[in-house]
Amino acid sequence: MNPPSSQLRQQSATEQVHTTQGETVREFATPEELLRHDRGQTAVPPGIAERLGETLAAEPPPAAEKKPWWKRLL
């Protein structure tokens, strides 16, 4: 998933990128900017969605409202 545009704006405003001898060096002003960058590089493994689909296929639909037993008596 791509990071939100606001996130990209924030990164471009504070993140500095230098390229020296083929190596890219990035500077981040705060840890959370570093974490945002790291999050942007972290892909969700596709296996989770597949496994989730299999699990939810065996689940009852969530829309059915569950009343507590004492409410059903009233």
Add this chain to the structure above:
Amino acid sequence: MAEDSAETVLPEAAPAPPPALPADFAAIYAAHSQPIFYLALRLLGDPTAAQDATHDVFVKAYRKLDEFRGDAEIRTWLYRITLNHCSNLRQSWSARNIHTADDEAVFDRVGAASENPLRVLETKELGERIRTALAGLPDEYRVLLLLVADEELSYEQIGQLTQQTADAVRGKLHRARRAFTAAFAKTA
């Protein structure tokens, strides 16, 4: 011979594709799975455990979808489930880092000397450095930094998630930044 029989076995039919997620829930998963997976990954420090946790969080969310009243952002609601789930996992692993007030004083002293911007080489080791740095922080600092890194959350929402005021979040965030910067510098 086993090899002979293996040669005569017909190729297996392609496995059936996994069931698709229900449409409404698929949209929720598409919008929020990345930050939830990342939070779980950095809280648990293990990709396999993070995959399991992300799966379990969305199963819980699906089961409780009728209880979601909409009085909170769904992202905040999912984060709450994730934090509780990961906290339970970490407790069951007996993997808690218990830091005393003395430990925090050490973080403050070390952090004071580490005000330089965070410089990183664009390498594959970045994730490992972050994991190591976060692992050395008190749980509270780790959670705060990971939540603040999500710009969709306000300090008020982070305060609700961590059961404190927005002002307390701001105050602790300053110390958390310094502690992380010091811990990250040690990983170089």
